[in-house]
Amino acid sequence: MNIQTAESIDISEYTNGFGVRARAASRILASADTGAKNAALSAIAARFEEQSDVIIAANRRDLDASRLNKLSPALIDRLELTTSRIVAMADGLRQIVALPDPVGEISELRTRPSGIRVGRMRVPIGVVAIVYESRPNVTADAAALCLKSGNAVILRGGSEAIHSNLAIAECISDGLRHAGLPIDAVQIIDNTDRAIVGALVKMSRYVDVIVPRGGKGLIERISAEAEVPVIKHLDGICHVYIDSDADRDKAIRVAENSKTRRYGICGAMETLLVARDVADDVLPELARRYRAAGVELRGCQATREIIADALAATEEDWRTEYLAPILSIRVVDGLDDAIEHIETYGSAHTDSIVTENLTRANRFITCVDSSSVMVNASTQFADGFEYGLGAEIGISTNKLHVRGPVGLEGLTTQKYVVYGDGTIRA
Amino acid sequence: MNIQTAESIDISEYTNGFGVRARAASRILASADTGAKNAALSAIAARFEEQSDVIIAANRRDLDASRLNKLSPALIDRLELTTSRIVAMADGLRQIVALPDPVGEISELRTRPSGIRVGRMRVPIGVVAIVYESRPNVTADAAALCLKSGNAVILRGGSEAIHSNLAIAECISDGLRHAGLPIDAVQIIDNTDRAIVGALVKMSRYVDVIVPRGGKGLIERISAEAEVPVIKHLDGICHVYIDSDADRDKAIRVAENSKTRRYGICGAMETLLVARDVADDVLPELARRYRAAGVELRGCQATREIIADALAATEEDWRTEYLAPILSIRVVDGLDDAIEHIETYGSAHTDSIVTENLTRANRFITCVDSSSVMVNASTQFADGFEYGLGAEIGISTNKLHVRGPVGLEGLTTQKYVVYGDGTIRA
Numbered sequence: 001m002n003i004q005t006a007e008s009i010d011i012s013e014y015t016n017g018f019g020v021r022a023r024a025a026s027r028i029l030a031s032a033d034t035g036a037k038n039a040a041l042s043a044i045a046a047r048f049e050e051q052s053d054v055i056i057a058a059n060r061r062d063l064d065a066s067r068l069n070k071l072s073p074a075l076i077d078r079l080e081l082t083t084s085r086i087v088a089m090a091d092g093l094r095q096i097v098a099l100p101d102p103v104g105e106i107s108e109l110r111t112r113p114s115g116i117r118v119g120r121m122r123v124p125i126g127v128v129a130i131v132y133e134s135r136p137n138v139t140a141d142a143a144a145l146c147l148k149s150g151n152a153v154i155l156r157g158g159s160e161a162i163h164s165n166l167a168i169a170e171c172i173s174d175g176l177r178h179a180g181l182p183i184d185a186v187q188i189i190d191n192t193d194r195a196i197v198g199a200l201v202k203m204s205r206y207v208d209v210i211v212p213r214g215g216k217g218l219i220e221r222i223s224a225e226a227e228v229p230v231i232k233h234l235d236g237i238c239h240v241y242i243d244s245d246a247d248r249d250k251a252i253r254v255a256e257n258s259k260t261r262r263y264g265i266c267g268a269m270e271t272l273l274v275a276r277d278v279a280d281d282v283l284p285e286l287a288r289r290y291r292a293a294g295v296e297l298r299g300c301q302a303t304r305e306i307i308a309d310a311l312a313a314t315e316e317d318w319r320t321e322y323l324a325p326i327l328s329i330r331v332v333d334g335l336d337d338a339i340e341h342i343e344t345y346g347s348a349h350t351d352s353i354v355t356e357n358l359t360r361a362n363r364f365i366t367c368v369d370s371s372s373v374m375v376n377a378s379t380q381f382a383d384g385f386e387y388g389l390g391a392e393i394g395i396s397t398n399k400l401h402v403r404g405p406v407g408l409e410g411l412t413t414q415k416y417v418v419y420g421d422g423t424i425r426a
Numbered sequence: 427m428n429i430q431t432a433e434s435i436d437i438s439e440y441t442n443g444f445g446v447r448a449r450a451a452s453r454i455l456a457s458a459d460t461g462a463k464n465a466a467l468s469a470i471a472a473r474f475e476e477q478s479d480v481i482i483a484a485n486r487r488d489l490d491a492s493r494l495n496k497l498s499p500a501l502i503d504r505l506e507l508t509t510s511r512i513v514a515m516a517d518g519l520r521q522i523v524a525l526p527d528p529v530g531e532i533s534e535l536r537t538r539p540s541g542i543r544v545g546r547m548r549v550p551i552g553v554v555a556i557v558y559e560s561r562p563n564v565t566a567d568a569a570a571l572c573l574k575s576g577n578a579v580i581l582r583g584g585s586e587a588i589h590s591n592l593a594i595a596e597c598i599s600d601g602l603r604h605a606g607l608p609i610d611a612v613q614i615i616d617n618t619d620r621a622i623v624g625a626l627v628k629m630s631r632y633v634d635v636i637v638p639r640g641g642k643g644l645i646e647r648i649s650a651e652a653e654v655p656v657i658k659h660l661d662g663i664c665h666v667y668i669d670s671d672a673d674r675d676k677a678i679r680v681a682e683n684s685k686t687r688r689y690g691i692c693g694a695m696e697t698l699l700v701a702r703d704v705a706d707d708v709l710p711e712l713a714r715r716y717r718a719a720g721v722e723l724r725g726c727q728a729t730r731e732i733i734a735d736a737l738a739a740t741e742e743d744w745r746t747e748y749l750a751p752i753l754s755i756r757v758v759d760g761l762d763d764a765i766e767h768i769e770t771y772g773s774a775h776t777d778s779i780v781t782e783n784l785t786r787a788n789r790f791i792t793c794v795d796s797s798s799v800m801v802n803a804s805t806q807f808a809d810g811f812e813y814g815l816g817a818e819i820g821i822s823t824n825k826l827h828v829r830g831p832v833g834l835e836g837l838t839t840q841k842y843v844v845y846g847d848g849t850i851r852a
Contacts, residue, residue, distance in 0.1 A: 031792045242722075369453075375846065403841055416808075
């Protein structure tokens with residue numbers, strides 16, 4: 001567990017080395033059978049539990065350094081590994097074992113007039129690089145998702161978690177070795193120099209896709225620099241629109257849950273839109289509930305006429321992802337006005353309409369261009385587990401390739417397979 | 427039909443204008459019904475035939491200028507529009523009318539334990555920009571594919587075809603107007619300044635994807651500059667591998683057709699790989715056929731011992747997409763050697779194995795990481811029409827989003843739809 005220092009190495013040669021090894025491993029992994037991949041995952045899970053003390057000791061070094069460096073208590077909490085968190089990490093891997101292997105499925109195989117049979121085969125992307133911050137459980141989680149989907153992965157965690165990540169990596173290597181898979185299938189960059197991320201995101205010869213996981217700053221920096229495609233997750237400025245034909249109880253339930261269940265997740269509602277016709281009916285009760293939960297309300301003029309203690313919302317509020325117990329509320333004329341607000345200020349993440357009107361529900365679904373559009377459901381459902389993906393590597397706000405929660409399928413692509421019998425083209 | 431000159435305008439303001447109009451049109455187009463889109467396509471097809479003389483007159487201006495500028499006869503041939511080419515253009519549109527509309531399909535709708543129903547809805551990407559060279563029929567073709575898939579499109583053709591393209595654009599506008607669709611759904615950039623392409627590919631706010639169609643130089647330039655995702659088509663260095671268990675007749679048929687049917691298409695074989703065990707058996711007959719077709723042969727040492735008049739292939743030959751009657755031939759030890767050659771020198775476009783051995787066929791399919799992998803079939807089948815896509819906007823050598831021939835589906839993406847009944851997350 002020697003941690004390299006930047007001075008001692010040539011950054012691009014060093015980073016390339018990870019790429020070359022990952023590419024070689026990806027070729028073996030692409031044709032590894034499901035049994036071997038699952039055996040590796042199970043062995044890694046067992047190893048986590050056996051090595052729990054070693055991992056906790058390494059984690060303590062990171063925690064001590066973080067306290068010295070005066071990291072925020074929230075960050076330190078996310079960094080900390082306990083026995084129960086390690087068991088949860090192992091259980092997460094066992095859940096991925098239980099998921100179907102997406103690789104190798106051939107779909108839409110059809111015979112063409114020429115006599116060839118043409119279908120599409122699901123295959124790994126190849127080499128995935130994941131750049132993340134803080135939480136060491138991402139190391140286990142991301143490695144497992146990439147392994148199950150047949151991809152080699154290069155992991156670059158935060159410097160604050162380096163000892164924890166390397167201890168976890170040791171267990172992963174053991175598990176891969178145990179299953180006869182190449183240990184380069186999962187590589188952790190054992191150097192905390194930030195220049196390495198810069199080199200990694202430009203390495204299009206060896207890396208097929210980058211998945212940044214972390215704060216907006218990290219994701220924006222990587223997107224700006226990357227020459228490799230990025231599966232990115234930017235803001236979640238989510239809206240609930242309460243239509244004039246909404247069922248009152250459903251509206252209150254959905255609007256309350258969308259905000260108050262959890263504040264810090266990307267699927268949390270940040271702006272509530274209410275049709276003018278029903279604002280008087282629903283806003284007082286909602287204000288009571290938000291107040292009880294400790295949510296600060298910021299409203300448009302019409303909102304403040306109904307909720308006297310709401311602060312005045314500014315233009316900036318409509319564009320803000322609070323991730324906190326703050327909610328902006330706007331009274332709108334109706335569906336078209338709501339759609340226009342969402343188009344103007346939204347982040348195309350998750351938006352929900354509450355209505356009993358079928359035509360308006362369909363119009364909302366068609367016209368709102370977000371990764372998830374919902375009818376009569378809480379925006380807090382925007383999550384891979386809730387959608388049945390079984391696991392999640394992130395939520396994509398890209399339009400191409402994957403959109404919304406990304407599971408194993410999002411880590412694969414499809415190629416065409418063509419079967420002939422000595423068939424030639426006329 | 428005034429053609430703007432660069433001096434008279436602010437490039438970025440001018441290009442942004444196209445983006446703003448396209449984005450607005452895309453919102454209307456996303457919810458346009460299939461009937462309206464088909465009515466527009468039919469009206470455009472009719473208009474092409476009615477305005478055939480006008481289009482030909484405009485085309486003549488381009489042809490005259492191209493002759494003055496001493497463009498190559500091949501380029502001038504591609505540029506020329508005749509009555510029959512215009513009829514073919516109109517027929518192409520009618521074929522797109524007949525294709526099913528991909529937009530709106532909801533798949534995999536499943537009820538989750540929480541009570542929500544989750545599915546994926548196929549939706550247009552939004553705004554597509556197409557940058558192309560020479561052939562004016564691309565204008566009609568690309569516009570029609572984007573329109574049918576519900577996308578607004580910004581077209582930037584080559585300066586040599588500007589008058590032809592503007593005449594075609596006039597017909598497209600008439601057709602859109604006739605069907606009550608926004609005329610900004612299809613915009614042709616009426617300015618031939620190259621700086622506009624540079625501005626277009628950075629306009630990520632208004633353009634969702636760029637599709638360059640043309641030579642390798644164009645595609646590389648756009649890929650390097652683009653901040654918008656690019657669906658790109660680079661080299662087609664396609665291989666046929668004749669395995670030791672190949673059926674001799676099938677091998678000869680497939681290897682002959684893969685090269686000689688057409689030389690200039692991306693699916694043409696550029697390198698033939700032959701297992702050592704059968705080289706003596708198949709190469710003399712193949713050499714006879716290639717010679718009869720006028721194909722120049724370049725071989726490895728072992729090949730030249732069998733085909734005496736083959737030139738010596740250099741390292742460069744294995745990396746070259748000839749797009750011409752030239753073929754490189756290499757004798758390999760067997761399947762693994764063939765796969766390694768394809769990995770090292772191939773372009774991940776289309777590769778085919780000829781074999782009767784099931785295990786080796788499956789191994790080839792799994793291990794060769796190309797957009798199309800074939801068994802006992804000619805590489806010349808790599809084509810959207812042959813695959814049953816009904817139309818093709820290009821062949822993608824990207825790994826993400828779309829891979830291989832791209833039809834209407836490749837111009838769409840999927841969003842999650844979630845239906846609840848006032849459902850909240852626990």
